[in-house]
Amino acid sequence: MQTVETEVLVVGGGATGVGVARDAAMRGFATVLVERKDLAEGTTGRYHGLLHSGGRYAVKDPRAARECAAENVILRRVAADCIEDTGGLFVATPWDDPDFGDRFLAGCAATGVPVEEMEVAEALKREPAVNPGITRAFLVADASMDSWKLVWACARSAEQHGASILTYRQVTDVLRAGDEVAGVVVVDSRTGEQTTIHARMTVNATGAWAGKLAGLAGCRPVDVIPGKGIMIAMNHRIVNTVVNRCTMPSDGDIIVPIRTVSVVGTTDSPVIDPDQLEVTQAEVDHMLDEGEKLVPGFRQARALRVWAGARPLFGDRSPGDDDTRDITRAHALIDHAERDGITGFVTITGGKATTFRLMAEETVDLVARTLDPGNERPCRTAVELLPDSQSEAYYSVGSRLAQREAHLQDDQLVCECELVSRRDLEETLARRPTANIDDVRRALRLGMGPCQGGFCTYRATGILHRQERLDQSTANGALLDFLQERWKGVHPILYGDQLRQARLDDWLYQGLMDVEHLPDPAHP
Amino acid sequence: MSGNGRDGEVVVIGIGLAGLVAGLRLAEAGRSVRLLAKGVGSTHLSGGTVDVLGYAPARVLCPAGALPEFVAAHPDHPYARIGTEVVGAAIEWLKGRMDNPRYVGDLSRNFLLPTALGVAKPSAVAPQTMAGGDVTRGGGFAIVGLPGLKDFYPGMVAGNLASAVGVAGEVIEARPVEVDVALDGRADVGPLAYAGRLDDPAFRAQLAARLKGRLGEDEVVGMPAVLGLADAEQVWEELEARIGRPVFEIPTLPPSVPGIRLYRSLLGALRRAGVRVAIGGEVVGAEIDGTRVTGVYTDAANGARFHPAAGVVLASGGWAAGGLEMDSHWGLREPILGLPVTAVPEGVPRFRPGYFDHHPLARTGVAVDGSLRPVDGDGRVVFTNVRVAGATLAGAEPWKEKSGDGLSLSTGYHAAMSLLAEEG
Numbered sequence: 001m002q003t004v005e006t007e008v009l010v011v012g013g014g015a016t017g018v019g020v021a022r023d024a025a026m027r028g029f030a031t032v033l034v035e036r037k038d039l040a041e042g043t044t045g046r047y048h049g050l051l052h053s054g055g056r057y058a059v060k061d062p063r064a065a066r067e068c069a070a071e072n073v074i075l076r077r078v079a080a081d082c083i084e085d086t087g088g089l090f091v092a093t094p095w096d097d098p099d100f101g102d103r104f105l106a107g108c109a110a111t112g113v114p115v116e117e118m119e120v121a122e123a124l125k126r127e128p129a130v131n132p133g134i135t136r137a138f139l140v141a142d143a144s145m146d147s148w149k150l151v152w153a154c155a156r157s158a159e160q161h162g163a164s165i166l167t168y169r170q171v172t173d174v175l176r177a178g179d180e181v182a183g184v185v186v187v188d189s190r191t192g193e194q195t196t197i198h199a200r201m202t203v204n205a206t207g208a209w210a211g212k213l214a215g216l217a218g219c220r221p222v223d224v225i226p227g228k229g230i231m232i233a234m235n236h237r238i239v240n241t242v243v244n245r246c247t248m249p250s251d252g253d254i255i256v257p258i259r260t261v262s263v264v265g266t267t268d269s270p271v272i273d274p275d276q277l278e279v280t281q282a283e284v285d286h287m288l289d290e291g292e293k294l295v296p297g298f299r300q301a302r303a304l305r306v307w308a309g310a311r312p313l314f315g316d317r318s319p320g321d322d323d324t325r326d327i328t329r330a331h332a333l334i335d336h337a338e339r340d341g342i343t344g345f346v347t348i349t350g351g352k353a354t355t356f357r358l359m360a361e362e363t364v365d366l367v368a369r370t371l372d373p374g375n376e377r378p379c380r381t382a383v384e385l386l387p388d389s390q391s392e393a394y395y396s397v398g399s400r401l402a403q404r405e406a407h408l409q410d411d412q413l414v415c416e417c418e419l420v421s422r423r424d425l426e427e428t429l430a431r432r433p434t435a436n437i438d439d440v441r442r443a444l445r446l447g448m449g450p451c452q453g454g455f456c457t458y459r460a461t462g463i464l465h466r467q468e469r470l471d472q473s474t475a476n477g478a479l480l481d482f483l484q485e486r487w488k489g490v491h492p493i494l495y496g497d498q499l500r501q502a503r504l505d506d507w508l509y510q511g512l513m514d515v516e517h518l519p520d521p522a523h524p
Numbered sequence: 525m526s527g528n529g530r531d532g533e534v535v536v537i538g539i540g541l542a543g544l545v546a547g548l549r550l551a552e553a554g555r556s557v558r559l560l561a562k563g564v565g566s567t568h569l570s571g572g573t574v575d576v577l578g579y580a581p582a583r584v585l586c587p588a589g590a591l592p593e594f595v596a597a598h599p600d601h602p603y604a605r606i607g608t609e610v611v612g613a614a615i616e617w618l619k620g621r622m623d624n625p626r627y628v629g630d631l632s633r634n635f636l637l638p639t640a641l642g643v644a645k646p647s648a649v650a651p652q653t654m655a656g657g658d659v660t661r662g663g664g665f666a667i668v669g670l671p672g673l674k675d676f677y678p679g680m681v682a683g684n685l686a687s688a689v690g691v692a693g694e695v696i697e698a699r700p701v702e703v704d705v706a707l708d709g710r711a712d713v714g715p716l717a718y719a720g721r722l723d724d725p726a727f728r729a730q731l732a733a734r735l736k737g738r739l740g741e742d743e744v745v746g747m748p749a750v751l752g753l754a755d756a757e758q759v760w761e762e763l764e765a766r767i768g769r770p771v772f773e774i775p776t777l778p779p780s781v782p783g784i785r786l787y788r789s790l791l792g793a794l795r796r797a798g799v800r801v802a803i804g805g806e807v808v809g810a811e812i813d814g815t816r817v818t819g820v821y822t823d824a825a826n827g828a829r830f831h832p833a834a835g836v837v838l839a840s841g842g843w844a845a846g847g848l849e850m851d852s853h854w855g856l857r858e859p860i861l862g863l864p865v866t867a868v869p870e871g872v873p874r875f876r877p878g879y880f881d882h883h884p885l886a887r888t889g890v891a892v893d894g895s896l897r898p899v900d901g902d903g904r905v906v907f908t909n910v911r912v913a914g915a916t917l918a919g920a921e922p923w924k925e926k927s928g929d930g931l932s933l934s935t936g937y938h939a940a941m942s943l944l945a946e947e948g
Contacts, residue, residue, distance in 0.1 A: 299852040411711050412672065455675075459777075461677075472680070495852045496851065503844035513639040
C-alpha cells in the first residue's frame with residue numbers, strides 16, 4: 001500500500017472539489033484531490049449548463065440570487081473560455097401570471113441582479129421561436145457555461161500550482177485519530193491498488209454524496225437530500241438566448257442553448273440514492289410539454305439525449321428540530337470541529353455550479369484559518385484567469401468550425417457531429433491516458449451530437465486501441481461500455497428522427513459489425 | 525386500362541434491396557413498373573453480403589437446416605409468412621443478375637466473414653471479392669490498413685480475428701499490415717475516395733508493390749472493402765495476381781462500397797428492363813378506392829404528381845429508413861399508406877435498459893398475410909393490390925438475427941411473384 005502525505009485533501013472531483021483544490025494550491029497548501037470516477041462525472045457534468053444571472057432566485061431565494069449575481073460577473077472574467085455570452089430572457093407565457101413580472105423586477109432590484117424589461121416584440125425579434133403569446137419579457141445576464149471545460153481548466157490550474165488530481169480513486173475508509181480526521185484510504189478502481197492519504201485537513205466536496213462521506217468519518221448525520229433533475233438535449237440551437245419562464249421556479253422552466261444543442265430542464269424530486277437516477281416516461285413527457293409552452297413546435301425537434309443529475313439539497317437540522325424549512329439553493333459550509341467536535345474535517349455542499357468558486361473560497365478561508373492561523377493567505381480565484389481563458393474571450397459556437405477549417409486537409413475528422421479531430425483525440429489521450437471512451441467524451445464532446453456515437457465510437461476504439469496499445473479485450477470492453485453508456489441516455493427519448501438514428505446505429509454495430517459477438521467473455 | 529388490371533403500372537416505393545428486387549422481377553415478367561424513391565436506399569449502408577440467418581440465437585452454420593425450425597418458432601416472422609423455399613429461389617435469381625462482382629454461396633452453409641471489428645459474421649451469400657475471407661477452416665490472415673482511412677482499423681480486426689477459431693477448432697492467425705500509399709497530403713480519406721483511386725491501374729500497381737514483400741507465404745490478405753467501384757472483379761483479380769496471394773474485402777463503415785456496387789448493378793438492370801426510376805420523388809400520399817390503392821402522389825421539386833397504380837409494392841424501409849415512424853407522443857405509424865402497425869403490448873416498455881437486450885419495439889412493423897398483403901389487427905387484408913416487402917414488415921429482428929438482406933431479397937422477390945400470380 002502506498003502512502004501520501006498532504007496538507008489539504010479534497011474528496012470529490014466536481015466543480016466544487018476542483019475549485020477547492022485550485023484555491024488551496026494557489027494559497028500554497030500541499031493539496032491532493034481524489035475522485036471516485038472521472039472529473040465532472042457527477043452532478044457538475046449532468047446539469048443544463050446555465051451560468052445563473054440570479055434572476056431564477058430573485059423572488060424565492062434572495063441569498064442565492066445575490067451570490068449568483070456576484071459570481072456571474074467574476075466567472076465571465078476569469079472563465080471566459082468556458083462561457084458563451086448568450087444573455088437570458090425571462091418571459092411570461094400564456095400559462096404565467098404577467099403580474100409576477102413586477103415581483104421579479106422588485107426581487108432583482110433587491111438582490112442586485114441586473115435586469116431590464118423588453119418590449120415583447122423586441123424579445124420575439126431576438127428569439128423568433130419563442131411562444132408569440134408571451135406577455136412580458138426581461139433581459140438578464142444568464143449565459144451558458146461548459147462545466148467540463150470549467151472543471152478541466154480548474155484541475156489543470158490546480159496542477160500547475162502543485163496539486164495532485166487523482167481520478168478513479170474511491171474512498172473506502174476515513175482515518176480517525178481520536179476526535180481528528182487524519183485522512184482517507186482510497187482504492188484505484190482500475191488497478192485495485194490501495195493508497196493511504198494522510199492530510200491535516202480533509203474537505204468533503206462530494207455534493208449529493210456528502211452524507212455518505214460524513215457518515216464514514218463518524219460525524220452526526222449530514223442531511224443532504226439528492227434532488228433529481230432531468231434534462232433533455234435537443235439537436236440544435238432552438239434558441240440562442242437562455243429562455244426562462246417568468247414564474248416561481250418550477251419543472252421545465254428553462255431552455256439553455258449550449259454548444260451545439262439546446263437543453264430543456266428540469267425537474268426536482270427527492271431520491272434516496274444519487275447513484276440511482278431513473279428517468280421515467282412521465283418525466284420525459286412533462287419536459288417535452290413544458291418545452292412546447294416556451295417554444296411551440298418543440299416536440300418536432302429531435303431529442304438527442306436525456307439525463308439526470310442529483311442536486312445536493314442541504315437542510316441541516318439540529319437534534320429535536322422537526323421543521324423542514326424551504327431548502328435554500330445556497331450552499332452550506334460545515335465545520336465539523338464546531339458542529340460535531342471532530343477536527344480536520346469540513347463539508348461543503350449545496351450550492352450550484354454558478355457559485356462553485358465562492359464555495360471554494362469560503363471553504364479554503366476556513367481551512368486556512370484552521371491550519372495556518374494568523375497568516376493571511378488571500379484568495380486569488382476571483383482575479384486570476386483560468387488556463388485557456390487568458391485572452392478573456394468568450395467561447396462562441398462557431399469556434400470549432402474555425403479550428404476545423406484551418407486543418408481540413410491535414411487532420412482527420414473522427415466525430416463529424418461535434419467536429420472532433422484525430423489530433424484532438426490523440427492529444428487528449430497523450431495528456432490523460434485512458435481506456436474509457438466516456439472519459440474522452442467529457443473532454444471533447446465526442447459522441448454527443450445527433451448520431452450519439454454512431455460513427456465515432458468505432459473510430460475512437462480503433463484509435464484508442466492503436467495509440468494506447470490496449471490489449472484487444474480491453475479495447476472491446478471500451479467499445480461495449482460506451483455503446484451501453486450512449487444507450488442509457490437515448491432509449492427513453494427515442495422518437496422521430498432520433499429513433500431513426502438509433503436504428504441506423506444498430507445496423508452499423510449489430511448488422512454490419514456483429515458487435516454482440518465480440519470475443520469478450522466479460523460482456524454479452 | 526385506367527390504372528387497374530393486368531396492363532396498369534405497378535408502383536414500387538423504395539430503392540433499397542427489397543424495392544430493387546421487386547421492381548426488377550416484375551419488369552422481367554413484362555410488367556410496366558415505376559420505382560419511386562425519396563433518395564438512395566439502405567444498400568449504401570449494407571456490407572454487400574446477403575445475410576439470411578446468422579443467429580437463431582446460436583450461430584447458424586447451415587441456413588437451409590436451421591430455417592424450418594426457426595420459422596416454426598417464429599410464426600409471425602416474414603420467413604414464416606412467405607415460406608422458406610422462396611428464400612433459396614430468390615438467392616439463385618439474384619446470383620443470376622450479379623456479374624461484377626459475381627455472388628457466390630447458397631443456403632447449404634454460411635460463410636464466416638470478418639467484419640470491421642474482426643468478428644466472423646455468418647453470411648449465406650457474398651460477393652466473390654469477399655468470400656475468400658471465410659474463416660470456417662481457420663488459417664492465416666494479413667489485414668491491411670490504408671493511411672487516412674478512418675473507417676477501418678486493421679489492428680482491431682486482426683486482434684479479434686486471432687481470438688476466434690474455425691468451426692472444428694482450427695487455429696486462426698491474424699496480424700495487421702499497414703501500408704503506405706501516396707495520398708497527396710490528405711489525412712482524411714473515405715472508403716469511396718479510396719475505391720475511386722483503386723479504379724486507377726497506376727494506384728493499384730503502387731499498392732501491390734508496397735504490399736508484396738510484406739506478406740507471409742500462406743497468408744490470405746484482408747483489405748478494407750474499397751477495391752474499386754467501376755470494375756471490382758478486375759481490381760480484385762489484378763491485385764491477387766500482382767501480390768500472388770488470395771485477397772478478400774472487409775466492409776467498412778458506410779458509405780459502403782460493396783453496398784453501392786450491389787445498388788448500381790441492380791439499378792442498371794432495372795433501367796435496362798425499362799423500369800422508370802424516379803429518385804427524389806418522395807411519396808406523400810395515396811388515392812384509395814375501397815380495398816385498393818389506385819395511385820400515389822409524389823412531392824418533388826417540380827410539384828406534386830399523381831401516379832396511377834394497378835399494384836403497389838411498399839418497400840419503404842423500417843425505422844432506420846423512415847418507412848416506419850414514431851412521433852413524440854409515442855404513436856407508431858406507416859406514413860405512406862397509413863397501414864396498421866403492430867403495437868408494443870400495453871404495459872411493456874418499447875426498449876429495455878440493456879443495449880443488447882431484446883427490445884419489444886424491434887419486432888413491430890406492418891403485419892402481412894402469406895401473399896405479403898397488409899393486414900389489420902384482426903388479420904383482414906387492408907389493400908388487396910398492395911404488397912409489403914423488406915424492413916417495413918413486422919415480426920423480425922434483422923440486425924440480431926443477421927437476416928436483413930435475406931429478408932429484403934426474399935420478400936421483395938415474393939412480393940413481385942405474388943402480384944404476378946394474382947394478376948397473371
